[in-house]
Amino acid sequence: MYKHIPGTKDILPDETSLWQSIEETSRNIFSLYNYSEIRTPALEDVSLFNRSLGESTEIVQKQMFLTKSGEDVYCLRPEATASIVRSYIENSLDKTVGFSKLYYIGPMFRHERPQKGRLRQFHHIGCEAIGSFEAELDAEVISLADYLLKGFLIQGYKIKLNSLGCLKDKARLTELLRDRLKGELGALCQDCQVRYNGNVLRILDCKNETCKNVVEKIDLKDSYLCPECKAHFLKVREGLDSLGIGFEYTPHLVRGLDYYTGTVFEISHPELGSQDALGAGGRYNNLVKELGGPDMGAIGFAFGIERLLLVTKLQGQKVTSKKLSYLISLGEEAKKQGIKLLESLREKGIACDTDYEGRSLKAAMRRANDLGANKVLILGENELKNGVITVKDMVSGEQKEVALESLAKDLKC
Numbered sequence: 001m002y003k004h005i006p007g008t009k010d011i012l013p014d015e016t017s018l019w020q021s022i023e024e025t026s027r028n029i030f031s032l033y034n035y036s037e038i039r040t041p042a043l044e045d046v047s048l049f050n051r052s053l054g055e056s057t058e059i060v061q062k063q064m065f066l067t068k069s070g071e072d073v074y075c076l077r078p079e080a081t082a083s084i085v086r087s088y089i090e091n092s093l094d095k096t097v098g099f100s101k102l103y104y105i106g107p108m109f110r111h112e113r114p115q116k117g118r119l120r121q122f123h124h125i126g127c128e129a130i131g132s133f134e135a136e137l138d139a140e141v142i143s144l145a146d147y148l149l150k151g152f153l154i155q156g157y158k159i160k161l162n163s164l165g166c167l168k169d170k171a172r173l174t175e176l177l178r179d180r181l182k183g184e185l186g187a188l189c190q191d192c193q194v195r196y197n198g199n200v201l202r203i204l205d206c207k208n209e210t211c212k213n214v215v216e217k218i219d220l221k222d223s224y225l226c227p228e229c230k231a232h233f234l235k236v237r238e239g240l241d242s243l244g245i246g247f248e249y250t251p252h253l254v255r256g257l258d259y260y261t262g263t264v265f266e267i268s269h270p271e272l273g274s275q276d277a278l279g280a281g282g283r284y285n286n287l288v289k290e291l292g293g294p295d296m297g298a299i300g301f302a303f304g305i306e307r308l309l310l311v312t313k314l315q316g317q318k319v320t321s322k323k324l325s326y327l328i329s330l331g332e333e334a335k336k337q338g339i340k341l342l343e344s345l346r347e348k349g350i351a352c353d354t355d356y357e358g359r360s361l362k363a364a365m366r367r368a369n370d371l372g373a374n375k376v377l378i379l380g381e382n383e384l385k386n387g388v389i390t391v392k393d394m395v396s397g398e399q400k401e402v403a404l405e406s407l408a409k410d411l412k413c
């Protein structure tokens with residue numbers, strides 16, 4: 001028997017209603033903030049991510065799914081921000097539209113060790129606002145993330161916020177950290193010893209307990225921020241305060257992708273355990289230019305849908321009764337007429353189905369119940385003779401005869 005690849009997951013029909021509910025809620029909320037959907041390919045040129053995310057990042061070093069095609073090396077996208085910036089520039093949206101608010105929903109791929117909340121194919125709901133440096137936009141984007149979580153009926157999350165500053169500030173932060181960690185190298189894990197030279201900021205993110213102890217003692221605050229970045233960050237915090245959005249200033253928060261500059265944030269949930277990030281994002285003010293576009297500020301975030309599903313209270317609200325009419329035809333002639341009846345109901349916008357497995361009346365009723373049908377339509381010889389059909393309401397249990405020509409109208413009520 002074939003099995004799914006570890007770290008991937010079948011989303012079965014009894015779960016898809018929940019997925020659709022998350023997706024629909026997202027689309028509605030994104031449109032409230034005037035975002036439009038963008039869809040980019042799952043396959044991209046690998047160099048796009050090497051350049052955007054950074055050669056020394058965990059994703060580029062260890063987690064890319066690569067595929068060779070002749071001389072070219074493609075990869076399954078590990079995230080969508082780089083793809084969207086690529087598309088934004090390639091399709092000249094900077095010239096035709098300028099400031100753009102874009103959202104996306106789709107699969108991402110990372111070769112990670114599978115565990116709870118960590119998959120090799122997972123899904124993002126995310127957005128990118130490209131073309132503005134304004135701090136008010138940062139506050140709006142974070143409020144959008146907060147609004148989405150409320151829309152998914154998720155409570156108890158924490159928004160952690162920090163600013164990495166501009167490229168010069170990031171370089172200053174890097175130096176500062178190297179300096180503070182110089183005497184502590186021996187206490188760091190092997191990975192962090194390598195990170196010390198390659199990507200020292202990642203040491204702040206290390207989950208190893210001894211590294212955490214070392215890092216906790218380092219007082220960072222905002223000493224590395226230049227006056228403009230300090231002022232920007234203050235405005236973001238004031239904006240969030242004025243919107244009533246709670247956040248925690250977390251000076252040790254850095255992100256695992258090199259493109260971030262300025263505001264960064266992460267939203268965690270205690271019920272998720274060790275992989276506690278529901279979503280994360282931030283500014284990437286240099287990426288559009290870095291990939292060949294103009295000098296444009298940008299900010300975005302992404303939620304992992306699988307992690308949202310682990311904590312959403314929508315889980316308990318499984319749909320028990322849907323708008324579905326289930327036809328039970330008794331006898332050959334009723335079956336023949338039944339097929340036509342179903343087609344005419346569908347033409348009038350009524351969702352309906354019937355039994356194709358030769359069930360008895362009792363078994364077909366059970367099936368209608370399992371499917372969550374709200375109405376059962378019974379068509380037998382008597383009904384056919386009299387031009388009527390028996391309609392049973394599955395919620396109230398009430399049963400009545402309805403003239404065939406007024407069935408659609410009756411079902412719509």
Ligand code: HAM
Binds near residue numbers: 078079
């Ligand atoms: P990220 O933090 O790498 O950011 O991913 C965002 C979210 O995706 C995580 O917080 C987590 O919920 C989910 N996630 C990540 N990896 C996995 C995995 N292996 N299995 C399940 N869920 C996972 C980004 O990808 C950025 N592109 C976000 C962004 C958009 N920044 C600016 N714009």
